[in-house]
Amino acid sequence: MSFYSRHRHNIQLAAVLLTVLAAVSHRWLPLKTYEITGSKGHTQLNLYSGKGYEYGEEADWVDKDAMKMRCTITPASEKTACGLDIAFYEWPKWENGINLHNYDTVHLDIDYQGSASKIRFYARNFHPDYSNVGDFNSTKYNTINLRTRDLTQPVDVPLSALVVADWWLDQFDIPLAQSHLDFSNITGMGFDFGSPIPYGEHTIHFKKIVFKGHYISSASWYLIIMSIWMLTIVVKTVRRLIYLREKNRRYLQRVSMLEADKNQLQNKAAKFEELSTTDSLTGAYNRFGIDRIITNLFEQRALMLPLTIIIADIDHFKRINDTEGHAVGDKVLSKLGRTILANIRENDFLGRWGGEEFIIICTHTDAQHGFLLAEKLRLLIEGTQFELENSTNSPRLNQQLHPQLHPQLKVTASFGVGEVQAGETFTETFNRADSALYEAKKQGRNCTVLAQHTNV
Numbered sequence: 001m002s003f004y005s006r007h008r009h010n011i012q013l014a015a016v017l018l019t020v021l022a023a024v025s026h027r028w029l030p031l032k033t034y035e036i037t038g039s040k041g042h043t044q045l046n047l048y049s050g051k052g053y054e055y056g057e058e059a060d061w062v063d064k065d066a067m068k069m070r071c072t073i074t075p076a077s078e079k080t081a082c083g084l085d086i087a088f089y090e091w092p093k094w095e096n097g098i099n100l101h102n103y104d105t106v107h108l109d110i111d112y113q114g115s116a117s118k119i120r121f122y123a124r125n126f127h128p129d130y131s132n133v134g135d136f137n138s139t140k141y142n143t144i145n146l147r148t149r150d151l152t153q154p155v156d157v158p159l160s161a162l163v164v165a166d167w168w169l170d171q172f173d174i175p176l177a178q179s180h181l182d183f184s185n186i187t188g189m190g191f192d193f194g195s196p197i198p199y200g201e202h203t204i205h206f207k208k209i210v211f212k213g214h215y216i217s218s219a220s221w222y223l224i225i226m227s228i229w230m231l232t233i234v235v236k237t238v239r240r241l242i243y244l245r246e247k248n249r250r251y252l253q254r255v256s257m258l259e260a261d262k263n264q265l266q267n268k269a270a271k272f273e274e275l276s277t278t279d280s281l282t283g284a285y286n287r288f289g290i291d292r293i294i295t296n297l298f299e300q301r302a303l304m305l306p307l308t309i310i311i312a313d314i315d316h317f318k319r320i321n322d323t324e325g326h327a328v329g330d331k332v333l334s335k336l337g338r339t340i341l342a343n344i345r346e347n348d349f350l351g352r353w354g355g356e357e358f359i360i361i362c363t364h365t366d367a368q369h370g371f372l373l374a375e376k377l378r379l380l381i382e383g384t385q386f387e388l389e390n391s392t393n394s395p396r397l398n399q400q401l402h403p404q405l406h407p408q409l410k411v412t413a414s415f416g417v418g419e420v421q422a423g424e425t426f427t428e429t430f431n432r433a434d435s436a437l438y439e440a441k442k443q444g445r446n447c448t449v450l451a452q453h454t455n456v
């Protein structure tokens with residue numbers, strides 16, 4: 001028994017618990033972060049005010065390294081913009097940005113001093129489907145307005161909370177299919193106020209801008225868990241199928257072996273049955289075999305009626321033995337038995353009753369037909385040539401070597417025939433047929449006598 005078989009239930013339980021744990025543990029997996037600092041890669045920090053990206057009068061750095069800026073808005077700078085632009089591209093390939101697609105939130109730690117109620121955050125995405133290489137404005141404008149009073153402490157802004165600005169959708173006539181948020185190629189992002197900006201001084205200290213996301217998205221995480229389960233199930237199923245196929249093959253092998261054994265045993269049993277019930281010399285049933293048949297037949301006699309018994313006895317067989325020897329006698333018995341067997345029906349049974357006496361049980365045969373059969377057999381025996389060659393132990397060997405001095409051996413038999421009468425036992429019928437045989441012998445042998453019915 002394998003380790004798995006012994007601990008299967010525990011292993012399965014552990015696997016389920018592990019799965020549940022894995023499913024809920026996604027939120028505690030280590031996060032990947034991307035922090036915006038002025039010194040990172042190709043990141044450039046630009047202040048802008050007025051209409052362009054030049055340093056305007058309204059925007060200036062308090063401390064560029066610390067990302068602290070200031071906007072000074074006076075009535076003279078009415079309707080002006082003021083903000084920080086963070087660019088990620090390497091000029092002039094400004095269409096190559098950074099992929100923030102797999103980030104979930106942006107962590108903002110911003111210290112704002114001023115009277116504006118909102119600060120706008122935006123992230124611009126370049127995509128050839130909707131952006132033109134020569135037109136920076138055609139990058140998608142993903143944006144959110146943050147209330148300054150929410151920024152008094154660090155906030156995590158879900159990227160899904162941003163929207164694509166209406167004016168951008170309008171201006172570039174964006175179809176529905178391209179109007180969703182897109183962070184796959186952010187070329188720039190920034191903070192400003194939108195307009196109008198309240199008069200006065202606005203200092204914004206960007207202490208931390210960090211994008212956070214899972215290395216593996218929750219969907220991918222669950223997909224991995226499910227895939228592991230699916231793979232396990234497939235592997236287990238395949239292994240089980242292989243095991244079952246092998247088991248089935250072995251089982252079929254065993255069945256065919258048993259089948260072969262069974263056939264062998266059946267053949268042997270049939271052989272033994274035949275040997276135990278057949279007289280090997282004559283091919284007829286031996287006494288045990290014919291007794292069994294008689295018992296069976298008399299138990300279901302009604303089915304076999306009319307039923308006739310014929311007893312055949314070789315004439316002067318003792319003389320044959322004495323003059324020709326036992327070996328010749330055996331040959332005569334053998335040939336006679338096989339001659340009778342070849343000339344009776346399938347539902348007649350020939351048995352060697354003892355010595356040179358045979359019994360034939362004829363089912364569905366009445367006395368008259370039994371008599372005719374006996375006569376037919378008698379004539380056949382009388383007309384059969386019993387060869388004497390090879391009988392080397394014959395006392396008359398010399399005569400065999402000279403056949404012209406010794407004619408072919410003639411064998412005859414006498415027959416007694418008796419039909420089973422209603423209510424009669426086998427012994428009673430047999431005795432009547434035996435008496436008929438005795439009568440045939442008395443009449444000079446080589447003849448058939450039909451037994452008298454008892455009620456005649």
Ligand SMILES: Nc1nc2c(ncn2[C@@H]2O[C@H](COP(=O)(O)OP(=O)(O)OP(=O)(O)O)[C@@H](O)[C@H]2O)c(=O)[nH]1
Pocket residue numbers: 313314315316317318319321325326327328329330333354355356441445
């Ligand atoms: N060779 C041989 N002889 C057998 C066998 N069984 C019986 N005998 C002989 O068959 C002979 C039967 O002789 P009997 O009963 O006197 O009858 P019979 O000589 O045929 O004379 P009837 O029946 O009156 O014509 C005996 O000599 C037995 O030894 C056998 O299996 N082989």
